[in-house]
Amino acid sequence: MSAPLLRIEELRVAFRGTGGLIEAVRGVDFGVAPGEVVGIVGESGSGKSLSMLAVMRLLGATARATGGRVIFDGEDLLAATEARMREIRGRDIAMVFQDPQSSLNPALTIGRQVTDVVRAHRRVSASEARRIAVEALERVGISEAGRRLDAYPHEFSGGMRQRALIAMAIACRPRLLIADEPTTALDVTVQAQIVELIAELRRDLGLAVIFISHNLHLVAEIVDRVVVMYGGKVVEDGPAADIELAARHPYTRLLRACVPSLHGPLGPLAAIEGAPPRLGRMPAGCPFAPRCPQAADACEREMPPLATDGARRIACWRPQ
Template sequence: MTGQDKTIPVLEIRGLQTVFHDAQGAWPAINGLDLTLHKGEVLGLVGESGSGKSVAGFSVLGLIDPPGEITNGEVLFNGRDLRKLDEESLRQLRGASLSMIFQDPLTTLNPVLTIGEQMVEAIAEHTRGATPDLRRRCAEGLARVGITSPAERLDQYPHELSGGMRQRVVIAIAMLNRPDLIIADEPTTALDVTIQGQIIAEMQELQRESGAALIWITHDLGVVAELADRIAVMYAGDIVETGSTDDVLDRPRHPYTRGLLNSVPGDTAAGEPLRQIEGSAPPLSRRPAGCPFSPRCDRASDMCLDQPPPPEADANGRVWRCYHPLPEEEAA
């Protein structure tokens, strides 16, 4: 990002809409998404399964395949609208300035190529002219994510590594070209708690060193509490609350955010049942006309059923979409 105007956000999403088509019509999975992310910032994108988090990440990178389609909005990356770029221009950005870390490394890594071959290809694809000593650079990348004997690992195949090692390799590949933006889609969900903690700590250190902006997609509020500067809470394709991590976790204004926090096992007394949110998120074809959370909300009124609530903000820059937000004293 040398020479870049630091006042320009790394990522600015305006009114992004992604739909999925079937025989009955087009159903919005992302419904007018607005987000801003600056250099070096970590944003936690949280919500239940089916809330649209992963679709949002894929939409930013232009990786939506039929029957999905991005139908509206702007995705400004360092001031350039990615939606106006052709496929070849997008391909040149992916893996270089833009990287994504997927949940399952086995779907990312090629099983018939060694780790070294895949890492060298990731560098060479985005480097003009000769690049000497690629293997050394790749081994250094593996060492940075905590892989021991990195030079030896370059000659191994993905199936020869543990799940935690494979995910470290994926993170190392994502960081090889020092991207400006990394989107991590629940990259530690399939790993045990100890390995999760190690990888998250390594990811924090790498992100601080590189100055990259990071979107960490997860349903785990404990992870974002440790990792994120800001949190965006997503429900049924909408961002329902966003703000600093401390504000959102300590003083939630949206009833859905409070419901997520109440569901965390560590916040429930021993022997007490978990305080689950009643019901489930609506399918794409049956989104309510008004607030999407209204069928599950104990604060909903008639006005919540007719029109989606507009955004409201406080002096700290926190934004929520709710006609009946939790009062500050109740939220705390």
């Protein structure tokens, strides 16, 4: 593997609670190579979105990164100034979010929102910015883009809005796109189109992508590597095919079983018993131990380290 484009080292994120800091991301560690597509999979509250917001330095007032480093292209983003971050956001790393409905400003035209991104990072004329915007919109599959520039978000369908948001994200040709559950709020058919679009952009633009999802199957179709998170930690990490076919962490295996297959016979819907650990009440040992069918005494006592095994890493005392 070539030198990583993004290297997240021991990242910790905590919320400011009434009783002090509550840690939600507890030492996350992984890298993304240039042009690589990495899927982050986990339940709500596993810390996957929070880690990515920390990478973008968009955590807001209630949470903050309390430890670790985020090295992008040799630069520690956690130590960068806000002005420097503003340069990086949208130009080098862009992020799209879950709900295209509310992620576009309803008062501004699509064209205005795309050209604004262009003009925030490049000194170009208004007409040149428009040309770049049309190109970006066409690239994400919006037909008659020139005419659509003057449309408002409410005149677009959900899938079109997500395309427009992706157009904003790629308008300045960033090297990394972070997509935080970009398909969750969309129809199933549209979901597949957006996934296909992201795969296409990666192919055509050489874009590295971090694709956050709770749907392992969806992610497995386009990613090179899957990072599985649970309880604010990476529990398994490996090539997509390996994880899809032969997951070794009990959590990953159960997560796989939860997504009903579209091809096989329809059995009872699988679910993982119990609930994820609550923030601030993380067990001392493996966070998944209380729900794990394979758990032994050791699991409850001590957190297993993320051990490397060939191309894979796994944090489990009793991997399968």
